[in-house]
Amino acid sequence: MENRKGGNSTVPSSEALKTTLHSAIQALGRGFDVTSDVRLLYCKGAPGSRLVRIEQGQNRDLELTDGFLLPNVPADIECSLGEPYIDRISVCSFHQMAANFNERSGVKGNIPLGCFNAMFNYTGSWQEDAASTKSLALVGYVIPLYEVKLAKLTLFLRNDIKQAVPSSWDPASLASFIENYGTHIVTSVTIGGRDMVYIRQHQTSPLPVSEIENYVNNMEEHRFHKAETQSITTEPLKHKDKDITVIFRRRGGDDLEQSHARWAETISAAPDIINMTFTPIVAVKYKSLYSTEYFL
Numbered sequence: 001m002e003n004r005k006g007g008n009s010t011v012p013s014s015e016a017l018k019t020t021l022h023s024a025i026q027a028l029g030r031g032f033d034v035t036s037d038v039r040l041l042y043c044k045g046a047p048g049s050r051l052v053r054i055e056q057g058q059n060r061d062l063e064l065t066d067g068f069l070l071p072n073v074p075a076d077i078e079c080s081l082g083e084p085y086i087d088r089i090s091v092c093s094f095h096q097m098a099a100n101f102n103e104r105s106g107v108k109g110n111i112p113l114g115c116f117n118a119m120f121n122y123t124g125s126w127q128e129d130a131a132s133t134k135s136l137a138l139v140g141y142v143i144p145l146y147e148v149k150l151a152k153l154t155l156f157l158r159n160d161i162k163q164a165v166p167s168s169w170d171p172a173s174l175a176s177f178i179e180n181y182g183t184h185i186v187t188s189v190t191i192g193g194r195d196m197v198y199i200r201q202h203q204t205s206p207l208p209v210s211e212i213e214n215y216v217n218n219m220e221e222h223r224f225h226k227a228e229t230q231s232i233t234t235e236p237l238k239h240k241d242k243d244i245t246v247i248f249r250r251r252g253g254d255d256l257e258q259s260h261a262r263w264a265e266t267i268s269a270a271p272d273i274i275n276m277t278f279t280p281i282v283a284v285k286y287k288s289l290y291s292t293e294y295f296l
Contacts, residue, residue, distance in 0.1 A: 020271045024189035031182030037118040038276040044182045052155045078151045082144025089211050097136040106277035134203045140196030141224045144269050149188035154285045182276035193252025193267035194274045205243035
C-alpha cells in the first residue's frame with residue numbers, strides 16, 4: 001500500500017488477501033456477461049471452469065512480496081504488484097465516459113458496460129440514459145494491490161465451447177449461450193481498493209463546465225490530497241436546483257472507517273475486485289476482433 005510520505009509500504013500477508021487472489025486466479029478464462037458489474041459472482045460457471053485452455057502441468061509457487069507466497073499457480077498466469085494513483089476523468093460526454101470505461105476493460109466501442117452503469121446509477125436503456133445526461137466526471141484514489149492475468153495473447157477455446165457458439169442470428173440460441181457462458185472471457189483481474197466520486201450532470205442543469213471542473217478540483221484536493229482529515233459521504237447527493245448528482249463509492253477496505261486515510265490502511269486486510277479486462281468469446285473463436293460473422 002502507498003505511504004503518503006513517499007514510496008510504497010510492504011503489502012502484508014493476510015488470509016483475506018490470499019483468498020481474494022486465489023478467487024481472482026480462478027476467474028481467469030471464465031465467461032462473463034459484460035452488461036454486469038465487475039464482481040466475481042457474475043462469472044459464468046463454477047470457479048476454475050474456464051472457457052479457454054490453460055497449461056496446468058507446470059504450476060509453480062509465486063513469491064510476490066516480503067515472502068508472501070501464492071501456491072500452485074498455472075504457468076499461463078502472471079501476477080504483478082500495483083501502484084496507488086489518483087484516478088480522474090475530467091468533464092466529458094456520456095459516450096466519452098463510456099468509451100473510457102470500455103478501454104479500461106479492454107472492450108472496444110462506447111456502448112456502456114455494466115460497470116459504467118453501476119457506478120453512475122444508470123438503470124434504463126443506454127439511449128435514454130445518454131439523452132438525459134449533459135456531462136459526467138469522476139475523481140478518486142485507487143490502490144491496486146495485485147493484478148493477475150492470462151499471460152498468452154493467443155487464447156484457444158475448449159472444443160465444446162466452440163461448438164456451442166451460435167453460428168447464425170438466432171435470439172433464443174444467443175440468449176441461452178450468454179446465460180451459460182457470457183459474452184466475453186476474463187483476461188485479467190485487479191484486486192485492491194478504490195475510493196471514488198462520480199459526478200453526473202443532467203440535461204436540465206444550468207451549470208457551465210467550468211463550475212463542475214472546479215468542484216472536481218476541490219474534491220480531489222480536499223478529499224484525497226488532504227485525506228487525513230476527510231470523511232466519506234456514503235449516500236448519493238443531488239444538488240437541488242442544479243440537477244447535479246454526486247455519488248460516493250468505495251470498493252475494498254473497511255467501509256466503517258470514515259477517514260479516507262484510515263480506510264486506505266485497511267485495504268490489504270479486506271481487498272476486493274476493482275477492475276477486470278475481457279476479450280470477446282467470438283474473437284477467440286474466429287481469431288479476429290473485426291469479423292463480420294459475430295453474433296455476440
